[in-house]
Amino acid sequence: MTPTPVKEGSAAVQARRVLVLNSGSSSVKYQLLDMNDRSRLAIGLVERIGEETSRLLHTPLTGGDAETRERTGRIADHAAALKTAAEELAADGLGLDSPELAAIGHRVVHGGLRFTRPTVITDEVLTEIERLVPVAPLHNPANITGIRTAQALRPDLPQVAVFDTAFHTTMPEYAARYAIDVETADAHRIRRYGFHGTSHAYVSRKAAELLGRTPEEVNVIVLHLGNGASASAVAAGRCVETSMGLTPLEGLVMGTRSGDIDPAVTFHLKRVAGMSTDEIDVLLNKRSGLLGLCGDNDMREIRRRIDEGDERAALAFDIYVHRLKKYIGAYSAVLGRVDAVVFTAGVGENSAPVREAAIAGLEELGLVVDAGLNAVRSGEPRLISPNYARVAVAVVPTDEELEIADQAFALVGRAESAGQEVPVGQVDN
Numbered sequence: 061m062t063p064t065p066v067k068e069g070s071a072a073v074q075a076r077r078v079l080v081l082n083s084g085s086s087s088v089k090y091q092l093l094d095m096n097d098r099s100r101l102a103i104g105l106v107e108r109i110g111e112e113t114s115r116l117l118h119t120p121l122t123g124g125d126a127e128t129r130e131r132t133g134r135i136a137d138h139a140a141a142l143k144t145a146a147e148e149l150a151a152d153g154l155g156l157d158s159p160e161l162a163a164i165g166h167r168v169v170h171g172g173l174r175f176t177r178p179t180v181i182t183d184e185v186l187t188e189i190e191r192l193v194p195v196a197p198l199h200n201p202a203n204i205t206g207i208r209t210a211q212a213l214r215p216d217l218p219q220v221a222v223f224d225t226a227f228h229t230t231m232p233e234y235a236a237r238y239a240i241d242v243e244t245a246d247a248h249r250i251r252r253y254g255f256h257g258t259s260h261a262y263v264s265r266k267a268a269e270l271l272g273r274t275p276e277e278v279n280v281i282v283l284h285l286g287n288g289a290s291a292s293a294v295a296a297g298r299c300v301e302t303s304m305g306l307t308p309l310e311g312l313v314m315g316t317r318s319g320d321i322d323p324a325v326t327f328h329l330k331r332v333a334g335m336s337t338d339e340i341d342v343l344l345n346k347r348s349g350l351l352g353l354c355g356d357n358d359m360r361e362i363r364r365r366i367d368e369g370d371e372r373a374a375l376a377f378d379i380y381v382h383r384l385k386k387y388i389g390a391y392s393a394v395l396g397r398v399d400a401v402v403f404t405a406g407v408g409e410n411s412a413p414v415r416e417a418a419i420a421g422l423e424e425l426g427l428v429v430d431a432g433l434n435a436v437r438s439g440e441p442r443l444i445s446p447n448y449a450r451v452a453v454a455v456v457p458t459d460e461e462l463e464i465a466d467q468a469f470a471l472v473g474r475a476e477s478a479g480q481e482v483p484v485g486q487v488d489n
């Protein structure tokens with residue numbers, strides 16, 4: 061995904077920076093990238109927005125040693141958060157008023173079926189993202205706030221939405237539909253959308269590169285194991301199945317989410333335990349998964365407790381791994397031929413015990429992990445299967461921000477190199 065070079069002599073020659081914004085309900089993460097070499101100029105985070113204990117962490121990466129600066133004290137809202145971040149960037153000579161800024165790329169969680177590609181944000185696009193709030197009540201409102209704030213800051217600049225769901229829009233209908241009454245499902249847009257798509261896209265492409273092949277030549281299973289976790293089956297570069305559904309609750313056991321359960325558990329909790337819908341929502345999204353099972357959602361802490369002989373932690377680990385194994389098996393069947401199983405995100409990149417346990421016993425599927433390779437700590441994409449293994453097992457660090465910057469810059473760059481206006485208003489159907 062090398063961006064098209066901008067024309068010599070065009071006004072945009074200098075504009076080769078992209079600001080990536082990931083706006084959550086109470087936080088904003090940002091990265092400023094130089095698209096000449098796709099390096100980071102600065103990264104930062106504003107958290108606990110709206111509270112007395114707001115905090116900004118800002119790290120400029122242009123000098124020698126990266127030194128993080130911290131600001132504490134109430135930051136009232138997203139606008140104030142972005143303004144504070146802009147001040148920190150300006151202090152490093154990286155002000156957002158710079159003509160070098162080519163675009164602002166926004167992570168947008170839910171793009172429904174409408175947005176299958178990165179899209180330049182217009183009023184109409186924003187209205188469409190708003191229309192999707194009922195299916196992404198926790199995420200899309202925060203993304204919209206981030207977009208509006210950035211628009212106010214640089215109204216002249218293309219703002220590009222990169223959707224978490226986009227990569228999964230290639231799923232065949234038989235994988236995307238729940239087996240429930242079609243009219244009811246369609247009336248409420250109930251279907252499987254999938255999330256973490258930016259990561260699955262990036263990691264599956266990188267995995268092909270690691271194997272020395274093109275994405276079109278390989279079938280891979282990507283296991284994105286962060287605090288949220290999802291699996292995807294990618295055939296010849298296209299997603300054909302993913303574990304998250306209408307919301308990010310379905311699928312794998314996660315840090316605080318249950319993943320798959322019998323939907324009747326929710327009726328039971330309502331009728332028998334007397335819980336409200338909101339209470340059940342909180343239970344399944346925030347008080348379940350590893351946290352609900354053993355009181356900890358951080359895999360490092362769980363491993364430490366297991367080493368001390370803690371049985372609850374050991375059971376939580378086993379439940380987590382068992383679910384992963386089921387998905388690896390299921391996706392092997394979906395793909396028919398698997399070239400690689402790829403681990404990514406916080407747990408996938410760092411936890412050798414999770415990788416070892418998830419692959420253990422899958423020799424019949426051609427899957428083996430080499431203990432020595434698995435133990436190596438590295439920030440680079442790498443194979444952890446022995447040479448003789450029929451299917452590669454790999455670790456590929458994800459980089460959603462780079463993917464968002466690449467996609468935003470490519471979209472803006474394509475238009476400019478073709479001598480066109482940036483296609484503001486382009487909407488994919």
Ligand code: ADP
Nearest residue numbers: 285286287288357358359360405406407410411
């Ligand atoms: P998010 O979903 O918040 O983006 P990340 O991909 O950053 O999550 O993953 C965060 C999780 O990664 C932590 O909750 C922790 O369980 C796990 N993790 C991070 N570092 C390690 C490590 N060294 N060993 C095991 N697990 C780790």
